[in-house]
Amino acid sequence: xxxxxxxxxxxxxxxAGVQISGGNLKxxxxxxxxxSTRVVNVKVASIPPTPSMTAGYLERQEGREHYLVITHRPSxxxxxxxxxxxxxxxxxxxxxxxxxxxxxxxxxxxxAAPKPTPSQGKPAWGRYALLRxxxxxxxxxxxxxxxxxxxxxxxxxxxxxxLFDTWVAKNESGWFARDKTQLLDYxxxxxxxxxxxxxxxxxxxxxxxxxxxAIQYAEEMGAKPLVSGDVAAxxxxxxxxxxxxxxxxxxxxxxxxxGFSPASRDEATLIAVTPEDLTLWLTASVAEHEGLPLAxxxxxxxxxxxxxxxxxxxxxKHLRDAILSGAAH
Numbered sequence: 001x002x003x004x005x006x007x008x009x010x011x012x013x014x015x016a017g018v019q020i021s022g023g024n025l026k027x028x029x030x031x032x033x034x035x036s037t038r039v040v041n042v043k044v045a046s047i048p049p050t051p052s053m054t055a056g057y058l059e060r061q062e063g064r065e066h067y068l069v070i071t072h073r074p075s076x077x078x079x080x081x082x083x084x085x086x087x088x089x090x091x092x093x094x095x096x097x098x099x100x101x102x103x104x105x106x107x108x109x110x111x112a113a114p115k116p117t118p119s120q121g122k123p124a125w126g127r128y129a130l131l132r133x134x135x136x137x138x139x140x141x142x143x144x145x146x147x148x149x150x151x152x153x154x155x156x157x158x159x160x161x162x163l164f165d166t167w168v169a170k171n172e173s174g175w176f177a178r179d180k181t182q183l184l185d186y187x188x189x190x191x192x193x194x195x196x197x198x199x200x201x202x203x204x205x206x207x208x209x210x211x212x213x214a215i216q217y218a219e220e221m222g223a224k225p226l227v228s229g230d231v232a233a234x235x236x237x238x239x240x241x242x243x244x245x246x247x248x249x250x251x252x253x254x255x256x257x258x259g260f261s262p263a264s265r266d267e268a269t270l271i272a273v274t275p276e277d278l279t280l281w282l283t284a285s286v287a288e289h290e291g292l293p294l295a296x297x298x299x300x301x302x303x304x305x306x307x308x309x310x311x312x313x314x315x316x317k318h319l320r321d322a323i324l325s326g327a328a329h
Contacts, residue, residue: 005044005070005071005072005092006025006044006070006196006197006198007197007198007199008092009070009090009092009197010197010198010199010252011199011262012090012092012095012096012097012105013030013090013097014262015095015097015105016033016097016099016104016105016106017032017033017104018030018031018032018033018097018099018104019031019254019256020252020254021037021254022221022251022252023039023251023252024250024251024252024274025042025196025197025274025276026041026042027039027040027041027042027065028040028042028068028252030099032099032100032104033104038066038088038099038100039065039066040065040066040067040068040088041061041065041066041067041068042067042068042070043057043067043068043069043070044069044070044071045069045070045071045078046072047071048071048072048073048074048075048078049069049071049074049075049077049078050075050077051077053078054075054077054078054081057069057078057081057087058081058086058087061087066087066088067087067088068087068088068089068090068099069082069087069088069089069090070089070090070091071089071090071091071092072091072092072093073091073092073093074089074091074096079091079096079098082098082101083098083101084101085100085101088100123192123195123276123277125151125276125277125278125279126150126151126152126156126160126279127150127152127160127163128187128190128191128277128279129149129150129151129152129279129282129283130146130149130150130152130157130160130161131164131183131186131187132187132283132296132298132299133146133149133150133283134146134168134175134176134177134183135177135180135183135184135187135298135323136283136296136297136298136323136329137176137177138326138329139173139174139176140170140171140173140174140175140176141174141175141176142173142174142175143157143158143161143174143175145174146175148282149282149283150279150282150283151278151279151282161175164183164186166179166182167179167182167183167186168183180324181324184298184320184323184324187298188301188302188305191302193277193302193306194248194273194275194276194277194280194299195275195276195277196273196274196275196276196277197252197273197274198271198272198273198274199252199255199262199271199272200262200263200264200265200267200268200270200271200272201214201255201260201261201262201263201268201269201270201271201272202260202261202262202263202267202268202269202270203259203260203261203269203270205259207231207242207243207244207245207269210245210259210260210269210270211227211231211245211247211270211292212291212292213258213259214245214247214255214258214260214270214272215227215247215291215292215293217253217255217257217258218247218249218253221251221253222250222251223249223250223251223252223253224249224250224251224281224293225247225248225249225293226247226248226280226281226284226293226294226295227245227246227247227292227293227294227295228246228247228248228294228295228299228300228303229242229244229245229246229271229300229303229304229307230242230243230244230245230246230304230307230315231245231246231292232246232294232295232297232300232303233300233301233303233304233315233319235289235292235294236294236297236300236319236322236323236328236329237318237319237321237322237327237328239314239315239318239319240309240311240312240314240315243269243309244268244269244270244271245269245270245271246271246273246303247270247271247272247273248273248274248275248280248295249272249273249274250274250278250281251274252274253272255270255272280295280296280299283296283298283299284296285297285329297319297322297323297328297329298323300319301316301319301320301323304316304319
């Protein structure tokens with residue numbers, strides 16, 4: 001899966017002594033172990049790059065910054081191109097970080113990742129954002145407002161509303177969800193998650209202290225952080241004490257300089273996600289909670305469904321009920 005491959009690629013970069021000093025899922029600014037910097041254009045290959053794919057990378061990058069090809073399993077063609085510094089490469093299995101024509105991953109290995117499944121195309125992010133907007137609206141909304149909140153055109157809103165005509169309705173004021181339960185079930189069933197790349201961090205400070213430090217640092221970096229997961233759920237519908245924080249970022253942020261240490265998924269107290277789904281910022285809560293910018297309650301609910309804690313299902317039900325009753329705003 002692309003998300004898993006990207007997340008492991010971030011850990012391999014760190015293991016190789018490469019720091020991500022800026023950028024997003026498309027372009028990265030890297031600081032190499034020798035202190036030099038390199039700007040790369042990220043290309044994720046869902047299959048081992050074939051000769052024609054590799055030739056295409058080389059042709060398209062002429063006169064531009066280097067491509068960084070990220071792949072679960074490399075091919076000899078892309079490996080050879082990386083070895084001669086024609087492009088850069090990160091491979092998950094076997095682990096390899098080749099930048100500037102050199103293998104930087106010396107000693108130590110990354111645990112093998114599950115074999116990625118073939119891509120099914122780009123998710124309908126605007127459709128999912130439209131559903132979140134309808135579910136969170138406390139009053140009917142006109143199509144122009146729905147289009148803005150979903151990041152799609154008004155014709156696209158019209159088309160999508162027809163798909164949900166059983167669960168939505170219109171009056172003189174606009175469109176609204178007349179069956180929020182069914183609409184919510186549909187969203188949770190089909191939403192693939194924000195995808196993107198995830199990094200994991202650890203701190204000995206209290207969760208509130210480390211979250212606020214991370215938010216402040218990410219804002220200084222221009223990453224526009226949003227708080228989700230356990231912490232946001234505890235704000236929207238208190239039920240269980242948070243034991244880790246999840247934040248979404250528009251840009252990659254290295255939290256070493258904010259007092260955090262890289263961690264494994266199980267050890268992490270801070271989870272940082274740079275998502276593919278950028279509609280998260282369109283439907284984010286307009287209000288902050290004591291200085292914390294919050295992701296919307298529905299994204300928070302989705303994050304809760306991914307939590308494997310024994311009491312997570314109770315927290316999911318509690319937040320779900322609060323959303324359906326209109327209490328989670």
